[in-house]
Amino acid sequence: MTTIQKAAEEQSTQLPSNESGRVPSLPTAVKDARATRELMFLLRHFHLGDPAAKAQLESIGDDYLPALLDPYRDTSRLRYDYPLFLFPPNTEETYQTAEELACPLVQWLQEAVASNAPEEGKARILKHHLPWLEHHIRKLLQQREGPVDAGATLAESCIALQTHLGLDEQERKRLEDDLNLLLQSVPEGAQLLGYGRYPSLHLLIHAVRSQFLHMQRRFQERIDASIRGLKELLEVEWIKSDESIEPKMARDSVGLGGERFDPVILSAVMDHSRGTRSISEERRERIEHALEIMQGWHPDPVLVRFLHIGTLTDPWLQEVDFCQEITDHDPCAKAMEIFDREAEKLTSIYSAVRIAQLEIDAIYNPEIHDPWFANFSWEAFSQEELRMVPSVIALGSADQVAGEGLRTFSRLLSSGRPVQILIRVLAHADPGAGLEGDPLKSYRTELSYLGISHRQAVVDQSSAARHQHLLKCYLMALDATRTSLHVINTGMRPPGRLLPLNAWLVAGAAIESRAHPFFRINPEAGDSAAVRMDFSGNPQADRDWPLHPFQYLDDNGNSVTTELAFTFADHALLIERLRDHFRLIPAGCDSDGLLSIQDYLAMSPEEAYRRVPFVWAIDGNAMLHRVVISRELALACRDRLNYWHTLQEMAGVRNRYVDMAVEKTRAEERELASNELVRVQAAHAEEVERVRNEAAGEAMQRLTDVLLGLDVEGGLRPGDIPSGPVAMGSDEVMPEQQRDEAEESEPPDEEEQESLSFDDPWIDTPLCTSCNDCLPINPHLFIYNDEKQAMLGDLGNATYAQLVQAAELCPAKCIHPGKPLNQDEPDLDSLIERAAPFNQ
Template structure:
């Protein structure tokens, strides 16, 4: 199981030292039958059988997670370096907003010390520095200035190494260069609220540049309106009155006679003066624009009161408010903020119309009289301070559903953030079992509100989460964010890194990723993004797992990570598992992923199990309850729905392919029948022609035979007469056959001899997957369109043809019947080939 979304973060190689081992099994047929009886009843929910089996220990983990049980040795993407908003249009990509600390340290050192010998001490201890920073940041909630943290870590590294004076100074210089390269960035660990901190970071990256651009627009409007007044003043009599003229000259104009100048100046004005109505309108707009000051608060959280954190109140641009109905309060707050900005936005629009001299009171006065947020442009909507409703999953699935739905349908660009526990059913009552009914999928509920942005992601994959935030902040619809952080309540179970638990929820299809952006278009192919899901074309992700068998030999299994594996990490769901003793050996025990793929009637005859590893590195099989199996099927059903929505596996497409294949097969069969009929007719015609020619030759021979001539006498036309004795054994059948010494020349364009038992390929259906060519490139080859054709059958085997037909994704290879009766195993091969007839 890959612990990270990026290849640069890997689990330490020392994890290979711990390879789990299977206990030696003592097999007893009678004991196995009795044990299977108990296991079956336990699986079906019999309390007595449940108590008769051993529960899981607190230190047991799913097999694929065993290498990651030591959180201190786990390397992953956090801490993160958060870069400040860049100058420009505020369109930074998610990769430009954050980077894992490990990757940033590597890149930063490489930038200022590209040569191998330079900064050698720092390069050799970069992992120590990373580990120290990760440990230090566990004590901090939220981002902190990176410079100060790096400075403290650098001092700790110098003390740890105890270098001599020369090496200590060299390391100090390299550390100073490292600190200088971080600039104003912040660093953040994986605390309790990483999703909220990343959302605030994304908002700042977008809103700050937008406000700078809007302020520049206001300044331009103010200058334009003042220039209108200056032009208008120049048209007035007052501008050339003696006193105003004298005042305009200043104290240095003592010899200047303004009265004389006034007498000789032309006081007539050729331009029409500004009306009082327009002057009043421009003065009012100018007053609004000059008095406007942007709200320093960028983010307003509305929550139920569960979040009482100092960091939320320490930032000047973040405010929080407690309300029993966060969605309803968010609606009211947005309307209030939008109403205050409506006056400013209207003033900017009026100013630009007046500057362009295109304001028409008859048209524009009624428009601006009712100007509200519904009339805001896209850019104006994005300037409204971000209102974020922090909701509880259970509340919005029950009593808060109406308020949630009203906000999602309103079109207000507010954000709704819901923290999800994938092991819970948001729609279940507090006293109900989470698997008592089908799970309420809030993400699918969000999709039902067609014009809302839906983002289901996890803080464990920060790039995916940031991308979803940025798409929502660039849209002008209400956005629903469903976030899993992986936090577990305190319990006696083995303490696991929260990042790892969140990653397990992604792997186990408990919290799959998807985004829906209505602004991308009306079709699901444009709106839906399925990025970030591991092995998105499979039902469950599959990873290799190494262990030691009963003989101590290292072996490898391909294990699927399912929802039941994730459930093993949840304390209150551990009772759904029971240990299968090592001595139990039965074909009825089936790995869970295989069990879920069986038809229901066949699955009822089997028992599902998972592989788990205890604290002593012993590998065990674990029985899974029927109730948890039903939950796995429910999660798999939702996963299939998302696959179809995203076009990864679309049943409509598969049906269309099947119809096309059936039509192609029917057309090919009809073509074969036509060719065979033509072939049979041609054979009949040639046979009749050959028989007639043979009779003519026989007649010619008999009529031209000289009985007095010795055997071998030449006849006219170069033919040799045969002795009478040679003709005595000629019957009608032999006479009707053509002479072997003179076969009829074949026609150049004769059709090939096609039969029902011959192999063939539906070439137009070939997907160019190369699977058949990898089996035998002489038996199969591509045409000019890179689609498969049959090659030389004599250079391949019937077994290879059957194998190629079985693995062909388009099912376009039809083996027919074997051409070599001596090939071994033909009975079994014919049975396998029957499915492709």
């Protein structure tokens, strides 16, 4: 049994891990400084666009792949999410979620087998060969376009598995029983979908059907209830009428006959008066007309109408009766026309149901409601009614929409009509340049960003390679009942000289390289970008480029493990028409002027101008090479990075406004702290000067008393007067004891005072983010104020180590440990060194 490689286990990491076991190595070469200078001259000139330099450098081979994609050059061994198991629409429940609409086939197989045989030893052969079944079904679906019946396809593969294994009679019977149980687990109407040319289209149809059939059932229940209500209303009115007590009616109602019963006489003597008035003829006609419309209504069998310019060749669309295919040179303009036509067909049934409810509730007012229903159109439809309009999908060509179709594209996005616009884009191409234009000659036209400018439209950018994200985008758009733009990348590459790669993998590389980032915007969520924007699904969304571990052997045969970024330049290596923007860097070239593309893009354009960027690539012989890229491609990488930063800012990831607000708050807090420090220092200096003056005055007074012999109470005798010269202001004037007292009264120097007053621990409480990281360290030391922000508590019940640990954990860097209060605490030198960055 062939082991099939799994490509991506984690949604947060789009690139798979290296399971091939092949470690690439750098080629050995002699490094020559003079040769390097000459090569750098050529490489720099190639980078700047010199045709002569391009001719002198070696082109890269057709088997070269970005270093991080080298393990997956054998696409036959790639295991990925497709085929998908599409669950049948469930009309009895509420809307199905993305997870309830589809899942990878391997997931469904594992869950179904585990449900049928939960014991470890049961269905052992089948459990062991589920990957074989998955692989066989994938091969079958490569020859078919669109969804296929899950039960029939799985049965075909089950027969193939039995033939492949060739088991003995006993084991074959066990396997057959397990396979039958598996086939019985397939829900009726379930389908399988391979990764063909139009998976995004088929998933949209699947989402539409799941929602529409549920809505259709609910609407039919509403019609049936309205019909019953109007019939009961007419029945009550008929009972009030004279016709209900005609002789024949009286006889039939009493149920008597014969010669002794005369219904005419009975009718004549019956009281024909009524407690309420009968309905007017106008109202009766209105009720009967509504009844006639509702009883004669039949839902449209066509659920989806596709419009395209004639390039769609999907035979599956002709095979299903719920889809209608329409070609037109301007799909967006035609989509508006078709939606208006289909919505107009539904105005009569929607009016009838609404009139019925008003009549049943006896609140229909002709003066108010007659004019309103006379002008009833799709703009007055409720959301539930809008969802019942058959879906209209304009399948646009990227270059047509960005060119001659731009005006009608914009009109449709601004119209509010719940039409789905599906545009398939090539991640490397520029829709504004057209099919034949150079995609790197100008800044890329971002159709999704153009859609964002139409503020009331739903906009998403997704990929069929991530089916869950794509289905969530579709369900969000269908629920919003607004014009919706879906910009989709499939990863399909035209046949060419390059190494064939799985389209699912190429589409994943477009997501990884920021060539086709994910997002969805729903105006229904609110007016703030924070609630409108969903940025999930992007790998390592807080970075410029995703980083992945990479291992190789250097030119000495030593194993080296590093991290490589996957950039737009790496994705460009997969595109044949962009291969001319790369040239091979000879192995012996060793210069500081060469810089990896991620480091090159991290520099400002002024700094990067003197450097030559490169990417890492691996050939079919597992040799690792540096490949120089043209300046045009480097600028395209910078343009894609700029768009990525724009989306990050809209999503609140690395938002510059937030960073500026934090910096401003920190500066204000530092200024307040500095001002407070100056004030305290000034007050301290003033107090020191006051104490000094008071001490000096007291000393002089005592000296004067001694000299004049006025210390009567102290009993001063002439012999107590100090001998020696007397000089006012000299230390010899005062006795030794008085000098000691005066020295003791002098304040400590400024440095000592500062250490006593300003090296205590403190917290910039307004900067606290309420992360709770510090509280578990010591709940007595760190406490919250009324605004859930940290402040210091009991310092006597804490250690300096706890203060330093909290400062290191604090994401806001607002804890300042100061200097240790307990000089006997162990390991103080190390703790003071760790605390230093937080005390600045």
